[in-house]
Amino acid sequence: MAQNRRKKISRRMTQKRRRRMRILFGLAVLCAIVLTGASYLVLYRYVSKVPEHKICDNIYIGNVNVSGLTKKEARELMKEHLQEDMALKITMKVGDRSAEATLEELGLSYKDIGKVVDKAAGYGKKGRLFTRYRQIKGLKKEKLVLGEGFVLDAEKTKAVIDERVEGLADHAVDASIAKSGDGFEIIKEKKGKTVDEKASEEMIVDYLNDRWDHKGFKVKMAVKTEEPSIKAKDLESIKDELGSFSTDAGGGERWKNLKTGVDKINGTILMPGDELSVHDTTAPYDAEHGYVEAGSYENGQVVDSFGGGICQVSTTLYNAVLYSELEVLERYPHSMLVAYVDPSRDAAIAGDYLDLKFKNSYETPVYIAAEIDSANQMRFTIYGKDTRAEGRTVEYESETLTTEDYGVTYKENKEAELGSVQYSGSPHTGKTARLWKVVYQDGAEVSRDIINNSTYEKSDQIIEVGTLTDNAEAAELVRKAISSQDKAAIDAAIAEAKGLSAGESNGE
Known part of the structure; x- marks a missing residue:
């Protein structure tokens, strides 16, 4: 009995201690909540500033x-x-x-x-x-x-x-x-x-x-x-000459441009498949890069421009390329005929829109040698390894298809003395032509193929007739005759106009 009573007393004391602990824990939690809330408020106020x-x-x-x-x-x-x-x-x-x-x-x-x-x-x-x-x-x-x-x-x-x-x-x-x-x-x-x-x-x-x-x-x-x-x-x-061509280099300022262009191309090596653009190789055309002003074609007339004559460089090279039988990728004729090669054998260079481009179509490198020799011949020679059949040769023939003679165009020159006549412009005959490639084997023709077709515009002779005078009637007389484009009428009007002017000056 005593033992049971002690157990009951011990159990009640344990329960009391547990109740006190729960109360103390609750108070601690409550305090923590109060403190945390206060801290949160402090932090919130700080960051909200x-x-x-x-x-x-x-x-x-x-x-x-x-x-x-x-x-x-x-x-x-x-x-x-x-x-x-x-x-x-x-x-x-x-x-x-x-x-x-x-x-x-x-x-x-x-x-x-x-x-x-x-x-x-x-x-x-x-x-x-x-x-x-x-x-x-x-x-x-x-x-x-x-x-x-x-x-x-x-x-x-x-x-x-x-x-x-x-x-x-x-x-x-x-x-x-x-x-x-x-x-x-x-x-x-x-x-x-x-x-x-x-x-x-x-x-x-x-x-x-x-x-x-x-x-x-x-x-x-x-x-x-x-x-x-x-x-x-x-x-x-590189041991063999594949092809060559030459033209006369002439003289004057134009010669300097030919020499500059030749020097820029001389020594060029094209590996198999490599391409060459004459424009990219020789440009820009200005004094800084060795060029001077010389005659060139522009809008059907001959005018002085930097690099004038570079087209003869590309033309001479074009023919050497043809004889070497490299692949021509791009070639254009001039607007008018040139004097240094037959029709359809030329290759024009103009701005970035007319160019001569070709490719080394051999399986070995080719080397381009260029010079103006002691006889003043501009020559291009292309060397490489010749794999063409022995006894095989090529020639190129220019064929003229049509011809159109140039005419005469009369224009008024208000700054020139009445009746004066000045010749200007660059008269050229117009033509259409084609170039044939003829292949021979041991001297016998074996094939004939068209390489290109070319059109060259005619360019009229320009004759400027002066109309400068104090006599308005005389000037108008010549002006009307010019509009007719009739030489006889213009000559007659000039004679009559001079008579009017002379009479006026004599007080008649």
Whole structure:
């Protein structure tokens, strides 16, 4: 019995202790809730001091302080700052040589400045309350710097490197060949260096985003080994003359242009499948590149222009190409007949729309030798490995299909004395023609094919008749006769008009 009573007493005491513990725990929880609520209120009041629509203090994008700005204001400020950055210069070095460009020329821009501004505006505004509090509190001690996210325009950067930097490298040198007596002299190739454009662009972008202090700067461009495209062993097969042609080089200023064009083409090597554009090889046509003003065709007239005569260079080469039986890709006749070759054997060059282009259709390299020799003959000779059948030869025959004689056109010249006659223009007969390729085997004709058809416009003789006089009646008399385009009527009107003028001067 006593034992049972002790058990009951012990059980009641345990229950009392448990009730006290629950009460104490409840009080502790209540206190914690009260304290937490107070802390939350304190934190909330702290973070709420920063206006929701403005960026927190001590936040930078790059070196630009955007604190207290709205997102719109921050974006506008960054655009203004970008304009300042774009005006700065970068010095690109290759070895001990260098070239400059503005960052605008390289196409400097932001990858996504709007996203960066959003990040700046959201700092201290998003996430759990304690996180926001910690972020804003931290800005009191240390500024937050966000990267601008600079990028370059790949095409603009490549254009600048190609134009200004690529030439600074010690590039590979192709093997070359020259005619020497009865044989050929081959000069061995050399390896070199070229600018690694992609790696250089990446290096500049990395610098802009990681270390740039928003001042002009220098960068050492990335380079890589460059192999020569033509090697000495490639040229060992060049032993035979494939074809040649010459025209008389004449003299005067025009001769200088022929010599300049010849020198630019001389020594050209075309590997199998390579193409040559005479325009691209010889242009630009200006004084800086060795050309002078000389006669050329323009709108049916002969006028002086830089590079006048370059068409004779392309024409002479065209015929050498025909005899070499290379593949002609593009060829155009002149607007009017030329004197140095038969119709349909010419090849005009004009602007970027008339060109002579051809391709090395052999399986081995060809070499173009060009010169104006001691007899003043402009000659092109094409060498290579002749794989044509022994005894096979080719000739080219020009056939005139139609002819149209030029006429005479009378024009008034108000600045010339009444009745005076001046000849101008460049009279040319019009023609249509075609060129035949005739193949012979051991002297016997085996084929005849049309190579091209050409049309040459006629160009009339221009005769300018003066009408300058104080006698309006006399001037009108000649003017009406000019409109008739009748020589007899014009001659008669001139005689009558001079009589009127003479009578007036005598007081009649």
